[in-house]
Amino acid sequence: MGGGRTKRMPRAERERQMLDAAVEVIARHGYTAASMDEIAELAGVSKPLVYLYLNSKDDLFTACIRREAAALTEAVRAAVRPSLPADRQLWDGVQAFFTYTTEHPDGWTVLHLQARTHGPRFAAEADAMRAETVAFVTRLIASAAAEAHGSRDLPDHEIAGLAAALVGAAESLADRTNTTPTATQAATTLMNFAWSGLGNLMSGNRWTPPGGG
Amino acid sequence: MGGGRTKRMPRAERERQMLDAAVEVIARHGYTAASMDEIAELAGVSKPLVYLYLNSKDDLFTACIRREAAALTEAVRAAVRPSLPADRQLWDGVQAFFTYTTEHPDGWTVLHLQARTHGPRFAAEADAMRAETVAFVTRLIASAAAEAHGSRDLPDHEIAGLAAALVGAAESLADRTNTTPTATQAATTLMNFAWSGLGNLMSGNRWTPPGGG
Amino acid sequence: MGGGRTKRMPRAERERQMLDAAVEVIARHGYTAASMDEIAELAGVSKPLVYLYLNSKDDLFTACIRREAAALTEAVRAAVRPSLPADRQLWDGVQAFFTYTTEHPDGWTVLHLQARTHGPRFAAEADAMRAETVAFVTRLIASAAAEAHGSRDLPDHEIAGLAAALVGAAESLADRTNTTPTATQAATTLMNFAWSGLGNLMSGNRWTPPGGG
Amino acid sequence: MGGGRTKRMPRAERERQMLDAAVEVIARHGYTAASMDEIAELAGVSKPLVYLYLNSKDDLFTACIRREAAALTEAVRAAVRPSLPADRQLWDGVQAFFTYTTEHPDGWTVLHLQARTHGPRFAAEADAMRAETVAFVTRLIASAAAEAHGSRDLPDHEIAGLAAALVGAAESLADRTNTTPTATQAATTLMNFAWSGLGNLMSGNRWTPPGGG
DNA sequence: GATGAATGAGATTTCATTCAT
DNA sequence: AATGAATGAAATCTCATTCAT
Numbered sequence: 001m002g003g004g005r006t007k008r009m010p011r012a013e014r015e016r017q018m019l020d021a022a023v024e025v026i027a028r029h030g031y032t033a034a035s036m037d038e039i040a041e042l043a044g045v046s047k048p049l050v051y052l053y054l055n056s057k058d059d060l061f062t063a064c065i066r067r068e069a070a071a072l073t074e075a076v077r078a079a080v081r082p083s084l085p086a087d088r089q090l091w092d093g094v095q096a097f098f099t100y101t102t103e104h105p106d107g108w109t110v111l112h113l114q115a116r117t118h119g120p121r122f123a124a125e126a127d128a129m130r131a132e133t134v135a136f137v138t139r140l141i142a143s144a145a146a147e148a149h150g151s152r153d154l155p156d157h158e159i160a161g162l163a164a165a166l167v168g169a170a171e172s173l174a175d176r177t178n179t180t181p182t183a184t185q186a187a188t189t190l191m192n193f194a195w196s197g198l199g200n201l202m203s204g205n206r207w208t209p210p211g212g213g
Numbered sequence: 214m215g216g217g218r219t220k221r222m223p224r225a226e227r228e229r230q231m232l233d234a235a236v237e238v239i240a241r242h243g244y245t246a247a248s249m250d251e252i253a254e255l256a257g258v259s260k261p262l263v264y265l266y267l268n269s270k271d272d273l274f275t276a277c278i279r280r281e282a283a284a285l286t287e288a289v290r291a292a293v294r295p296s297l298p299a300d301r302q303l304w305d306g307v308q309a310f311f312t313y314t315t316e317h318p319d320g321w322t323v324l325h326l327q328a329r330t331h332g333p334r335f336a337a338e339a340d341a342m343r344a345e346t347v348a349f350v351t352r353l354i355a356s357a358a359a360e361a362h363g364s365r366d367l368p369d370h371e372i373a374g375l376a377a378a379l380v381g382a383a384e385s386l387a388d389r390t391n392t393t394p395t396a397t398q399a400a401t402t403l404m405n406f407a408w409s410g411l412g413n414l415m416s417g418n419r420w421t422p423p424g425g426g
Numbered sequence: 427m428g429g430g431r432t433k434r435m436p437r438a439e440r441e442r443q444m445l446d447a448a449v450e451v452i453a454r455h456g457y458t459a460a461s462m463d464e465i466a467e468l469a470g471v472s473k474p475l476v477y478l479y480l481n482s483k484d485d486l487f488t489a490c491i492r493r494e495a496a497a498l499t500e501a502v503r504a505a506v507r508p509s510l511p512a513d514r515q516l517w518d519g520v521q522a523f524f525t526y527t528t529e530h531p532d533g534w535t536v537l538h539l540q541a542r543t544h545g546p547r548f549a550a551e552a553d554a555m556r557a558e559t560v561a562f563v564t565r566l567i568a569s570a571a572a573e574a575h576g577s578r579d580l581p582d583h584e585i586a587g588l589a590a591a592l593v594g595a596a597e598s599l600a601d602r603t604n605t606t607p608t609a610t611q612a613a614t615t616l617m618n619f620a621w622s623g624l625g626n627l628m629s630g631n632r633w634t635p636p637g638g639g
Numbered sequence: 640m641g642g643g644r645t646k647r648m649p650r651a652e653r654e655r656q657m658l659d660a661a662v663e664v665i666a667r668h669g670y671t672a673a674s675m676d677e678i679a680e681l682a683g684v685s686k687p688l689v690y691l692y693l694n695s696k697d698d699l700f701t702a703c704i705r706r707e708a709a710a711l712t713e714a715v716r717a718a719v720r721p722s723l724p725a726d727r728q729l730w731d732g733v734q735a736f737f738t739y740t741t742e743h744p745d746g747w748t749v750l751h752l753q754a755r756t757h758g759p760r761f762a763a764e765a766d767a768m769r770a771e772t773v774a775f776v777t778r779l780i781a782s783a784a785a786e787a788h789g790s791r792d793l794p795d796h797e798i799a800g801l802a803a804a805l806v807g808a809a810e811s812l813a814d815r816t817n818t819t820p821t822a823t824q825a826a827t828t829l830m831n832f833a834w835s836g837l838g839n840l841m842s843g844n845r846w847t848p849p850g851g852g
Numbered sequence: 853g854a855t856g857a858a859t860g861a862g863a864t865t866t867c868a869t870t871c872a873t
Numbered sequence: 874a875a876t877g878a879a880t881g882a883a884a885t886c887t888c889a890t891t892c893a894t
Contacts (some may be wrong), residue, residue, distance in 0.1 A: 008232050008874060030244030030331050036868060046876045048870080057868065113330045118243050158402075165406040170387020175329075176377065189371075193378040194406070221857060249885065260861045264886065352882075434872075434878060458671030462864065472880045477865065482686050542814075543752045544669050584828075591832040594811020595804055601755075602803065615797075619804040621834065649854060674891060685855045687891080696889065 015053050018043045022064050027106035030182040031061055041183045062125060065115045068107040069129035075100040076133075086144035087195065090137070094170060094190055098183035112171060130167070137163040166194045228266050231256045235277050240319035244331045245275055275338055277325070278328045281320040282342035288313040299357035300408060303350070307383060307403055311396035314387040325384055343380070351376040379407045434565055441479050444469045448490050453532035457544045488551060491541045494533040495555035500524040502559070512570035513621060516563070520596060521614055524609035527600040538597055556593070564589040592620050654692050657682045661703050666745035668699055670757045701764060704754045707746040708768035714739040715772070725783035726834065729776070733809060733829055737822035740813040751810060754842050769806070777802040 026034045036057060040047045054060040079096030080089050101108040115126035141159050166175035173186045223313050234256035238247045249270055253260040267273040290307030314321040330338035354372050386399045447469035452460045460482055466473040480486040504524030506515050527534040541552035567585050599612045660682035664673045675696060679686045693699040718735030719728045740747040754765035780798050812825045 011874085014874090030243075030245055033331070035866080037866095045867090048877090049875055051869070052875085099241065113326070117326045117330045118246070153415060161402045162406055165382050165386060165402060168389070169382040172381020172385055173378060176381070189374045189378060190313055193382075224857080227857085248883085251885090260885090261860090261887075262858060270885065319867085437878080440878085456669075456671060459757070460667060461862085463862095470660070474865090474866080474881090475879060478879085483864065539752070541757045544662060544672070581734045587828045588832055590815065591808050591828055594815070595808040595832075598807020598811055599804060615800045615804060619801055619808075650853085653853090674887080676887095686889090687856090688854055690890070691854085 002009075011053065014043075014045065014049070017059070018045070018050055018054060019064055019067055022060050023068065023106050023110050024063065026061065026110040026114055027114060031114050031122075060119070061114075061118075065122060065125045068104075068111045069126065071104070071107065072097070072100050072111065073129055073132065084148065086140050090140050090144075090195070091187070091191060093136075095183065095187045096187045097170060098174060098190075102183045102186075103186055108174060112175065134160070134163050134167050137166055139165075166190075169194060223265065227256075227258065227262070231263055231267060231273070232259070232277055232280055236281065236319050239274065239277065239327055240322040244327050244335075249273075258395050271334075272336060274327075274331075277323055278335060278338045281324045282318075282339065284320065285310070285324065286342055286345065287311050299360060303353050303357075303408070304400070304404060306349075306353075308396060308400040310383060311387060311399045311403075315396045315399075321387055325388065339402050347373070347376050347380050350379055354379075374395070379403075382407060401426050437479065439494060440469075440471065440475070444471070444476055444480060444486070444488075445490055445493055448486050449494065449536050452487065452490065452540055453535040457540050457548075475602050481547075484547075487540075487544075487548060490536055491548060491551045492538045495552065497530070497533065498523070498526050498537065499555055499558065512566050512573060516566050516570075516621070517613070519562075521609060521613045523596060524600060524612045524616075528609045528612075534600060538601065560586070560589050560593050563592055567592075583637075595620060650692065653682075653684065653688070657689055657693060657699070658703055658706055661699050662707065662745050662749050665700065665703065665753055666748040669743065670753050670761075697760070700753075700757075700761060704761060706741075706763045707750045708765065710743070710746065711736070711739050711750065712768055712771065713745075725779050725786065729779050729783075729834070730826070730830060732775075734810060734822065734826045737813060737825045737829075741822045745811060747752075751814065756795055773799070773802050773806050776805055780805075805829075808833060 018039070019041045022034070024041060025039045028034070029038075036047055036050060039060075040050050043050070050060070054063060076093050076096045079092045081092070082089070084092075111126055111129075115122045138160050140154075141163055145159065170190055173190055231252070235247075235252045238255060241247070242251075249260055249263060253263045253274075256263065263273070267276060289306050289309045292305045294305070295302070297305070324339055324342075328335045351373050354376055355369075358372065371401045383403055386403055430515070444465070448465045451465045451468060454460070462476060465486075466476050468475065478546075480489060488632070499521055502519050502522045506519045508515070510518070537552055537555075541548045564586050567589055568582075571585065597614055597618055657678070660678050661673070664681060667673075668677075675686055675689060677690050678699075682689070689699070693702060715732050715735045718731045720731070721728070723731075750765055750768075754761045766775045776800050780802055781795075784798065809829055812829055
């Protein structure tokens with residue numbers, strides 16, 4: 001008797017509210033500066049309940065990272081159809097990526113900036129997803145190279161490097177979403193920048209450093 | 214020898230030591246988690262002296278950002294000779310950039326990750342330098358385009374977009390310095406990825422999105 | 427027995443304890459020298475709880491001033507019966523005033539000395555109450571003058587001046603409570619000093635400055 | 640060689656500047672909140688010099704209190720001529736008192752408010768002067784009583800009480816200098832309030848508490 | 853006569869976290 | 874399922890004070 005004033009709710013839904021709140025607050029202030037007080041208040045619950053469900057601030061952050069990583073990965077996966085040609089797959093994936101980051105800026109901030117700036121434990125969580133993505137892109141580039149004739153000019157480790165560069169460029173553009181308005185526009189810029197270069201490489205035209213120091 | 218702190222030094226030198234310590238600690242723990250205690254201890258001075266010289270934690274951070282930004286900018290500027298062709302200038306600049314970030318990983322972390330994840334005031338400091346760099350690269354691409362024949366195919370705003378993408382890709386590769394060992398290697402990967410694409414674009418070969426949704 | 431802190435009490439009661447402790451410590455050391463540590467310890471709670479309930483040292487001080495001002499005002503108000511003649515009202519009020527200040531020396535110190543010596547914000551809080559008191563005394567003197575015949579000799583602004591002087595004299599005597607032991611004794615001295623003079627004035631006998639510089 | 644940028648000055652003058660600065664800063668912020676930094680800066684010297692001359696913050700405060708007390712005492716003493724009648728002496732003294740406090744508000748604040756709110760050591764310093772003043776006024780009232788006929792009605796201890804009340808009323812009015820503009824005006828109000836009452840008492844008209852509780 | 857360099861100690865305030873109900 | 878009451882530990886920052894020159 002007494003006490004409880006808030007609506008009773010199934011645990012799953014409450015947890016979702018808490019993660020939503022955490023993502024928003026962490027994106028706004030940064031992980032360390034984000035306070036459990038603010039998160040609890042924004043979620044509309046008391047602090048002890050947050051601890052009951054999510055255990056600790058670190059665990060809460062980890063849960064956020066995992067949820068956002070899964071959501072982003074899923075969004076891209078759903079957009080790509082393996083039956084289509086590699087460049088089309090890439091285009092679809094890139095578009096889905098920018099669409100997701102544009103629509104979930106807080107999630108992207110948590111994933112890309114916050115997870116990487118607060119110690120190796122969280123960075124590892126985020127990197128797991130990133131590695132998956134790079135591997136996926138690597139496969140895509142490799143199969144595109146196989147489709148072209150000059151494939152033997154691109155050794156595996158170089159393909160991996162290019163995939164990393166492409167993913168990095170995408171991430172950078174996603175970070176600047178406020179500058180580059182629409183997702184499609186960002187995707188087009190990236191493809192122009194990257195694929196034309198990649199296509200060129202696959203035709204055997206490498207760029208080589210100039211001779212004299 | 215060892216241990217005993219060297220005492221009584223001129224202010225300028227002490228300030229430098231403090232900034233060195235601050236950059237290291239902030240890179241290690243993140244800005245918010247970095248404690249003034251640890252910074253002071255690493256600098257070999259007492260906390261009050263840090264406050265006397267640098268005023269506050271915020272001001273100390275700002276001073277770090279500015280110093281690192283100036284050093285990086287200067288390193289790149291010194292490597293580029295305007296008399297050479299544009300692609301050579303780009304190569305030299307990119308190499309200097311990776312050399313600097315490889316040799317000063319803490320400074321790069323502070324500049325690229327920490328400054329951008331702890332509120333708009335610090336982000337603005339870092340962005341000022343970034344904008345300069347993008348402008349510089351834009352000029353480079355524009356003059357390269359002028360040297361080629363198909364220059365009229367690339368409108369200004371598109372050149373700016375490509376410059377942003379190139380800078381972003383460079384930043385991303387710099388972030389992964391532990392993976393891509395040497396500076397020259399990173400520079401080569403980036404140039405292969407970027408310049409070949411850019412060169413292709415300048416020959417009039419644009420990439421266009423596929424027709425069907 | 428003794429020692430062990432009583433735990434888990436309703437907020438209102440805890441707040442009262444905190445204010446009690448704050449008044450005592452501030453009266454003893456002065457506002458600035460009073461430490462939140464000492465206040466919390468005397469209240470039998472931890473510092474964070476003091477901050478949770480009272481917000482800041484400034485707010486705590488303000489709360490003390492308001493509580494003490496209200497209590498003193500209320501003590502005087504309760505002692506005065508408007509149906510009685512003006513001089514009787516004054517006597518009753520003065521007695522209640524000295525009784526209260528004698529029995530709550532810490533509260534009086536906070537109100538009269540500390541509130542006035544630590545910046546305008548607190549001084550304003552205390553002055554609000556004082557202005558009320560002066561207005562009340564002014565009304566009393568005015569109605570006493572109306573009861574006497576020579577009333578027209580005392581213009582309003584002069585009555586206000588006399589009220590201020592009377593209140594000031596009372597405050598001064600209250601400050602020296604350790605010297606003048608009982609409340610009744612202090613009240614008698616004040617009335618002798620003040621009322622006889624006022625009575626004389628109301629009979630038309632003014633004091634006038636001597637002629638020659 | 641090196642260092643010294645400030646004008647050389649005889650010690651006495653430097654000390655005076657420091658005390659001036661200390662009085663001003665202490666009046667503004669209160670003793671505890673006043674910082675040696677601000678005092679030194681306002682005096683135009685470095686902190687070590689303040690310590691060399693005045694020894695410690697406590698000693699500096701004590702020196703301030705003593706200087707201001709001596710100055711106020713001297714101002715009043717110089718205005719009073721023992722050859723004149725008692726009421727004239729009182730009037731001259733009261734006028735000098737208000738003139739001084741009006742012209743030296745910081746000194747008065749230090750003396751009357753700050754000295755009394757920061758521990759018994761400083762309060763004792765200020766009380767010494769106050770006791771002198773009360774004794775002086777007591778002698779004045781006593782000799783006035785001797786001049787009148789009804790002198791035997793006023794026992795010594797009662798005369799002392801009245802003197803304390805008069806001094807207290809004067810202090811109170813001095814505290815509110817901003818409200819009561821001119822010194823002469825304040826002096827007149829006080830004399831009207833006090834002397835008329837005292838004169839009445841000396842004529843044998845005592846005020847007596849009413850009978851019924 | 854005067855100061856730049858430096859610090860030990862302690863101030864207010866906030867945070868993640870738990871207990872009792 | 875949910876919360877009001879409570880705290881240990883640590884953060885930023887300031888102050889009176891001294892040393893070496």
